[in-house]
Amino acid sequence: MGPSLAHRIRTEAHAVWLAVRDPRTPLAAKLVGLFVAAYALSPIDLIPDFIPVLGLVDDAILIPLGVWLFERLIPADQFAEHRARAAEETKRPVSWGGVLIVLTIWGLAAILIWTALTTAYD
CATH class of the missing domain: 1.20.5 (Single alpha-helices involved in coiled-coils or other helix-helix interfaces)
Structure with missing residues (x-):
């Protein structure tokens, strides 16, 4: 079985964070990426996670939409590079x-x- 949805979302958010710090990333993408990464990594959500079902829905919808938008603002090969690095870094032990x-x-x-x-x- 593959990684969980939460793991994939964390990896994508990490890839966005890496790309935001890349000097090749355009300013508009950096602004979108900062929002996505901050929201994904923040302990504060629009709907708290402890609320059954709804608490996870905002993460499962808003973060992927933000990543999708961010991906369209930078070159595909650049984001693929950061996605690979994020995937490697998430394999580290907790x-x-x-x-x-x-x-x-x-x-x-x-x-x-x-x-x-x-x-x-x-």
Whole structure:
């Protein structure tokens, strides 16, 4: 079985990010690419991912549409080069230590917010 949709979207967004940083990329493409990469890599979505079905629909529609538009703004061989590099880089192992650090920070932030909200209303 091939890579998941989420993995393919992440790889495409990474390829866009690489292409945005390429000096050969025209300004209009850079602007579109910055939006696509920022949206794809941002933890904030139009519809949060924890909402069943709808949370993933925006990622499954908006990011591919942005990548499609971005692809039309740069030469195909240039984007193919960045897509290949992004695919190679996504094969790297996941840093579980990094994942643990991020989850710990989010957990601590949630506890602090919860504590602040509950003590504010006591």
